[in-house]
Amino acid sequence: MEQxxxxxxxxxxxxxxxxxxxxYLQYPDLCEVCAVCDLFPEKAEQLIQANGLTAAKAYxxxxxxxxxxxxxxxxxCLxxxxxxxxxVEALRSGCHVICEKPMACSLxxxxxxxxxxxxxxxxxxxxVQNRCKTPNQKVKKILDEGLIGKVLFATVDSLWWRGQSYYDLWWRGTWDKESSGAMASHGVHHIDLMQWMLGMPESVYAVIRNVGHDNSECEDLGIAILNYPDKLVRLTTSIVNHDEAQQIQFNGEKASIAVPWNVSSNASMVNGFPEENREEEEKLQKYYDDLPDLEREGHPAQLLNFLRAIRGEEALFVDGAEGRKTIELITAIYKSAxxxxxxxxxxxxxDVYYQRGGFAKVMPHFHEKHRSVENFVGAKPITLGRDVGK
Structure with a gap:
């Protein structure tokens, strides 16, 4: 019977x-957008009209x-x-749910x-749309296959740039509403990729600062060291980097690989100094090139998985328990800082940091919010990162 x-x-x-x-519009045989909801219904109506959602109603x-x-x-998308x-209300009412990042404001x-x-x-x-990007999938495959040997050290640069007005939106830059600064609002992308590829660390040590946004209680810069039994990860999250040079690099026993894709390998000379190991680099490059590209990437790929999982055709790519891991790691970073x-x-x-109310009460206010707007008017479409999936 046709579903x-x-x-x-x-x-x-x-x-x-x-x-x-x-x-969703890419899958007209699987789904139909029937409602768009917003406290400002004219915004919902604009989306309906702009996308030709003839069956949708604004609420x-x-x-x-x-x-x-x-x-x-x-x-x-709230x-x-x-x-x-x-x-919680939607689930209890019998609806399946897919939720934008960050999953929630507390564990x-x-x-x-x-x-x-x-x-x-x-x-x-x-x-977690960045897991559904070809370069990230290929790098994870190389790590899972152990092709660079044991990972010894990794670096994560979740570097972005946001202007002062970014925090003028009423809910941003507040511990009780956004429950985060750069670490969870932007760093969440790379933190999720890192823990997906390497797993959860044993412990973290972190520092956070607000160095360039005076309308935010929260941080715009943070550095964390993630401690594993056999390796360290250095994580930097920032919204003050104009070049937005985002990368994750994994340094293994045999070679280093990174997203955006890069591979390098050294062999040891008799005195321990390095010389380029072109054979190893070429082997890894060929393996990377031979892996197939994803048919779909980003949100379209993950939302297709969501639809197919609802129909019982495949397993859910990321469930609530998996999404929770990234929030736990971010919470630990904030607690350490x-x-x-x-x-x-x-x-x-x-733990007081487990609870939303407790977390908001104990976090420092780098500044007090003193400007607030309900909406931005006339802004261009948002950017979703330059290098996170290259």
Whole structure:
């Protein structure tokens, strides 16, 4: 029997919502966007008109759309402080959920979302579109195959640039609403890739600062050392780098590889100094080149997986438990930076940083927010990183 189209509601009509809509529109045989919801319904209506969503209705209250009984799944494209509440309500109402990053503002909220999915029997997924990029998939394959030997040291540069006005939006740059600065709002992309490729560390030590954004309580620069039993990872997250030169580099026993793709290898001369090992470099280059490119990448690839998982045709690529790992690592980084101590993982439920309210109360205010706008008018489409998937 032919399955019915999956009826989708887009919750939140900000910039990322258009990315979700355009991805869903690539699969007209599988789904149909039936609702777009936003506190500013004119924004929802604009998205409907711009994308020719003839079957969609604009809603001010997403709960009304969910309660209509005509929705099978929702894409949550809201500010982070609303993710958990809406996800839990949607799951309990019988909807499958895919939620934009960061998954939630606290581990407590992540666990509430995971519990609601388990109790409802519905799917919960978290957007990690950069895992669905060809270079990242190829590098992970090389690591999984052990082709560079044991990884000894890795560096993660999640470097971005955002102007002062970025934090004028009412919810950004506040611990109680955004629950993060650069580390979770931007670094989340590379932190997720790193822990997907290497797993979770045993402990972290971190420092955070606000060096260039006076309308944000939160950090715009952070450096963390992630400690594994047999290696170290140095992570830098910034929104003050004009070149936005993003990369992840893995240094192994036999060679170093990186995204954006780069490979280098040295052999030891008799005195221990290096000489280029072109044979090893050429071998790894050929292996990389011979791996197939993904048929689809980014949001379209992950949302297709979400739709197929709903239909029971394939396993969910990233579920709530997997998405939670990245939030736990970011939380540990914040705890370390705030306490000046090395923080051991995993974090426990009685930790003040586990709870959203407790976390917001203890984090430092680098500045007090003094400008606020409800919406940006006339802005161009957002950028999603220069080098994260090259």
């Amino acid at each position: 019915k189209k999956i009826r989708i509601a887009i919750i939140g009509a900000g910039a990322i919502a258009d990315v979700h809509i355009k991805a 001010k209250d997403c709960r009304e759309a969910i309660a209509s009984g005509g929705i099978d799944a929702v894409s949550i 500010p982070p402080q609303m993710h958990a509440e809406i996800a 407590e909220e992540c666990d509430a979302m995971i519990a609601a999915a388990r109790e409802s029997g519905k799917l919960l997924s978290v957007v 705030n306490t000046g101590t090395t923080v051991t993982l995993p974090l426990t439920g009685d």
